[in-house]
Amino acid sequence: MPKLSQTLQSLLQPLLAIVVGLAVGAIAILIVGGSVMETYAEMWNGAFGSFYFFTNTLARATPIILIGLGVALAFRAGFFNLGAEGQLILGGLSAAMTALYVPGPGWLKLLLAIIAGIVAGGIWSAFAGWLDTRFRMNLLITTLLLNYIAVFFASYMVSHPFMDRTGSAAMAQTLMIDNAAWLPKLFQGMSVHAGFLFAAISTILLFLYMRYTVSGYEVRMLGGNPLFAAYGGVNRGRLMLISMFVSGGLAGLAGAGEVLGTQYRFIDGSLAAPGYAWSGIMATLLASSHPIGTLLAALLLAALQTGGMGVERNTDVPLEISSLIQAVLILFVSARISYSFIKNRKKARAADGSSS
């Protein structure tokens, strides 16, 4: 019985958050003078209204899911990996470079490009992990700093040595990747590509890994109680490097997927502008680092974002309504407001009079 109520409680939290998020959104819509029902109807249509919009949502969710999973793994191990953006961008850049400049048949290029993306993202992330284990440099800060370095580096690469100079438009982008090395689309004419399958498979793998393997248990133990983990003989440094590598690797895979499946070239700023990295972190926070929950949360966020575009197209309410709803969602969930509020009340009543 406690198991069931626990599951219910963990479900209640996000559902309540969605309700509160939508309620705050409704207030905002009223403030700008829109119709709440109409706006939300447009939002629903923009996200799920037709098969085309639905696949759009899936396409947008793909990198968010992958990044979210990576961040979730690191969170579970107790590390705040805020470097998803840099890892994503380096992954995308390396995938583009490999697909463009490695000789061979298309399938080989594709395979190598995906691997290159994973490795680049993984190494960039593991580097931050190494700085932490070896030199005790705070991971949160180094991952943030490494983001900027990665962004500027990628921007340099595509605007100087590897810039596409064939077209008349002087855009900071690489050449177009040969279409034999493209990730196939899942449906003809729709934007969702095979990367979504990677995301779905990774979700299941990560779930199984965390749940049923010894090293998955070690990761959870390290995150849950580092002292206990150390006492139990868990090598923190080694585990940190590995989990950071996988975490960054997933972000790198997300970048590779976007480059090989959607844009077919690396365009400066195109991976950073939609805010995939921060959305992925949001998804993880919403799902409190549960892999399947992260997938669902990523779908929800992607739906809010594509739905927001629908709202922008068809009503006077600005697109930013969805970022507002997202922020309220995340704040509500992260604070566990309802739950801990009740708990605090009880505690305060029990310890009546004592100040704390």
Add this chain to the structure above:
Amino acid sequence: MDLLLDPTLYSSMLRAVTPILLAALGGALCARVGLFNVGLEGLILIGAFSGIVGNHLTGNIWLALLFAMLCVMLFSLMFAFITIHLKANVIVVGVAINFLAMGLTTFSLRAIFNVKGSYRDTNMVGLPRWDIPLVQDIPWLGKIISGHSPLVYLGLLMVGVLYVYMFRTVSGFRLRAAGENPIASRSLGIRVTRYQYGAMLACGALCGLAGAQLSLGQLTMFSEGMSSGRGFIALVATMLGQANPLGVGASSLLFGFTSSLGSRLQGMALPTQFTSMLPFVVTLLAMFFFRNKNQMADARRSNESSR
């Protein structure tokens, strides 16, 4: 060498560094009471926006500053309530605050001014520049020190004020004790929660000023996400300076110096990407060299966040 002697280099450094410095000092206060404030970025953004709104509503620059401070304090109060009272993880809430700031400012930009991307009003008056009577006549130094917005001087002043407060007053000592060991301080009758709220609110006020310097200091405009990572830099500066106001000041200046040096080097055939990267690389290196005393790690451990 001419480049390094150019007074405008240092003058632009002071201007660029002020938002970072103010926010970093706020971050230092939070760190000292055991709260690792990742939300600086969002708080600066709210400050920048509410500064413009205040200016738009009142038409008075000083009231606008006050408005910005109050708005950000409201948000930091919420932040404090969630982390201190509801005991949520401070880093997660900080990240959430950043999202909220981004969403709220872009939405309000559309809702209030009905524009997208950025808002500027040529009728608005920005912060005045103060030419300091005697100082501005000093040959080389005068050009650097004189002619800035009042917030630049306030930022520099705050370094000293906070240093004296933290290390030379009883209240400051209690504040540090509250962060160092909350349980022991509580047993001595120090109201830990009150100090935490106080530090958070002061941090909000400082971030409000930081934002106002950004939006009203030079350009009198607001653009989406105009804090553009300054809050994170401030966080790094807090960390690098080990939450000591003097250290925070020095590390902010280091960052400001490298970034204005970087933009100066752009003229010399170096790709802009490398010059913009320079401050981040230097900060990373600085972290590497000054990493012994782990004040922040202690602060976070006491709050059971991160690890």
